[in-house]
Structures are given as structure tokens and as C-alpha cells.
Amino acid sequence: MTETASDATALIAAARTAALHAHAPYSRFAVGAALLMADGSVITGANVENASYGLSLCAETVAIATASAAGRLREIVAIGVIGGAMDADGKATGTTPVSPCGRCRQVINEAAQMGGRDLPVHCGAAEGDAVRTYRLSDLLPDAFGPADLGIG
Numbered sequence: 046m047t048e049t050a051s052d053a054t055a056l057i058a059a060a061r062t063a064a065l066h067a068h069a070p071y072s073r074f075a076v077g078a079a080l081l082m083a084d085g086s087v088i089t090g091a092n093v094e095n096a097s098y099g100l101s102l103c104a105e106t107v108a109i110a111t112a113s114a115a116g117r118l119r120e121i122v123a124i125g126v127i128g129g130a131m132d133a134d135g136k137a138t139g140t141t142p143v144s145p146c147g148r149c150r151q152v153i154n155e156a157a158q159m160g161g162r163d164l165p166v167h168c169g170a171a172e173g174d175a176v177r178t179y180r181l182s183d184l185l186p187d188a189f190g191p192a193d194l195g196i197g
């Protein structure tokens with residue numbers, strides 16, 4: 046499918062809703078991710094922190110794992126991400142767009158390479174209209190990927 050500007054808005058909205066389910070009692074920083082699938086459906090995820098800290102799962106990784114568990118890793122067309130410091134109700138706040146961490150960029154690259162696409166990644170804020178849209182190649186140039194292992 047062809048991605049439209051309204052897809053970015055919808056993905057940011059879905060990511061904000063997903064972030065309400067963040068388990069982030071340690072950082073108090075909620076992140077939501079939303080994946081636009083080829084059929085127009087959306088799969089979401091939120092960060093899941095761990096008392097060990099280092100085992101915490103990022104929102105993007107949770108969403109991509111959910112898509113993969115449904116056999117849909119190759120169907121991801123675009124990604125939306127938001128994040129921000131949680132208020133007392135656990136809702137993300139802030140007007141600065143959040144972009145994926147380094148590990149998430151590599152995880153996103155796997156989905157992008159499997160789908161044969163250079164995914165748009167819409168980075169939004171918890172509040173407000175600020176959105177920065179990147180291509181994965183902007184976020185992770187010269188990525189290590191399946192081709193390095195002779196695959197694809």
C-alpha cells in the first residue's frame with residue numbers, strides 16, 4: 046500500500062494510546078510504537094521495563110515482536126513512535142519528538158529488510174503536533190543486515 050500523510054497522524058495517535066500501557070516504573074518514561082501493516086491494520090507496543098533495568102524492552106521491539114508472533118514481520122509498511130516523561134497518572138508528557146534507540150534501529154532494520162522496504166519512521170511527541178519523519182536509512186546508514194549473511 047502507499048503510505049499517506051494521514052497515516053503518520055494515525056500512527057502517532059495509536060502510539061500515544063499504546064504508551065498508556067507502558068510498564069515503566071523505573072524510568073517513568075513511557076514509549077509507544079505503532080506499526081502500519083500492508084492491509085492498513087495497526088499493531089502496537091509499549092516499553093516493558095524490568096527490575097534488572099538492563100532487561101527492559103523498548104516499545105518498538107515489543108511491537109515488532111508482536112507482529113512477528115502473528116507471522117506478519119514482512120508486512121510492516123511504516124512505524125510511528127512517541128515517548129515522554131510520565132505524569133502522576135502514567136500518561137506520557139512532553140512536546141519533543143522521540144526517535145528509536147540504537148538497538149531498536151537494528152530491530153527495525155530486520156523488519157525492513159525482510160519486507161524489502163526502506164521504512165518511514167514517524168517520530169512524534171507525547172503532546173503537540175511536532176513530528177519528524179525519517180527513512181530507516183537516515184537512522185541506520187550502512188546497516189548490518191541479512192545481506193551480510195548472504196540472505197536476501
Ligand SMILES: O=c1ccn([C@H]2C[C@H](O)[C@@H](CO)O2)c(=O)[nH]1
Binds near residue numbers: 069075101102
Ligand atoms: O527507542 C526507545 C528508547 C527508549 N525506550 C524506553 C526504554 C526505557 O523503558 C525508557 C527510558 O529509556 O524508554 C523505548 O521504548 N524505545
